[in-house]
Amino acid sequence: MEEKQSRLLRLTLKGGQARVFLCDTTQMAQQARDIHHASNTCSAAMGRMIAATAIMGANLKSEGDRITVTLNGGGPAGPMCAVAGPDGVVKVTIEHPEVELALKPNGKLDVGGALGKDGQLTVMRSFGFGEPYVGRVALVSGEVAEDFAMYYLESEQTPSLCALGTLVGERILSAGGILIQAMPGCSEELLDALEIRAELFGSISQLLEEMTLEEIVDSCFRGLEPEILEEMPLRLSCDCSREYIERVLLSMGEAELRDLMRKQNGCEVTCHFCRKQYAFTGEELAKLIEEASE
Numbered sequence: 001m002e003e004k005q006s007r008l009l010r011l012t013l014k015g016g017q018a019r020v021f022l023c024d025t026t027q028m029a030q031q032a033r034d035i036h037h038a039s040n041t042c043s044a045a046m047g048r049m050i051a052a053t054a055i056m057g058a059n060l061k062s063e064g065d066r067i068t069v070t071l072n073g074g075g076p077a078g079p080m081c082a083v084a085g086p087d088g089v090v091k092v093t094i095e096h097p098e099v100e101l102a103l104k105p106n107g108k109l110d111v112g113g114a115l116g117k118d119g120q121l122t123v124m125r126s127f128g129f130g131e132p133y134v135g136r137v138a139l140v141s142g143e144v145a146e147d148f149a150m151y152y153l154e155s156e157q158t159p160s161l162c163a164l165g166t167l168v169g170e171r172i173l174s175a176g177g178i179l180i181q182a183m184p185g186c187s188e189e190l191l192d193a194l195e196i197r198a199e200l201f202g203s204i205s206q207l208l209e210e211m212t213l214e215e216i217v218d219s220c221f222r223g224l225e226p227e228i229l230e231e232m233p234l235r236l237s238c239d240c241s242r243e244y245i246e247r248v249l250l251s252m253g254e255a256e257l258r259d260l261m262r263k264q265n266g267c268e269v270t271c272h273f274c275r276k277q278y279a280f281t282g283e284e285l286a287k288l289i290e291e292a293s294e
């Protein structure tokens, strides 16, 4: 099967009365499923998270800015976390990617059941310098899209329509999402027109399976003067390195490191996002302990 490059479109409607982010992240969702050997339900959860976080990342201004989103609902799949930058690079992880639940009565994957809804969605924006900005909202359903819509409403006071979807078969058939935000001064007429389309976007994964992003824009926003401002390539990639893992180990402190040394004479650290393993021999640990003690 030919793999579509993941990408995002940023557009406005009616001369800027509303803005829209629309992305196809099918290929990234497949990659995340492969990396984490994820169940169908957890693949769907990560597929939705990738799209939502990529959209937030596309809103960042400067190169070094990062958005880190954590959805912690107390469900059996554990917390899920994703990080994105303004360059379209996203990484994602979920604590128990193997967790699988029975389909819901409507035949859909039970993402909310796997993630749980007793908890919070936390969004941290970190900039190249200074304190990060942290926003938090209580989860609505753990189905991801509703939780993000609540975040935009409560934390940013922006009424938003958010739809995210992942169609899972033998492979990921489609994944992606859409965010529509009314800007101050948006006309009632446009709000009504968007309301009518909300149901259509409820099946965003079907739309993405059948159409390109441009075709979706043409057919869904006909009459609303859609204007595409930017097209951005997206990809799933991790920026971890041995130096980064060393810093993490150093941050544990001398006592913890000595403990590791005594128990196993070395250690292996796995990156949560890409599952890459970094091995440290006893000798290398001893060096780090020396550094930590300084």
Ligand SMILES: [Zn+2]
Pocket (backbone or CB within 6 Å): 238, 239, 240, 241, 271, 272, 273, 274, 275, 276
């Ligand atoms: Zn990594």
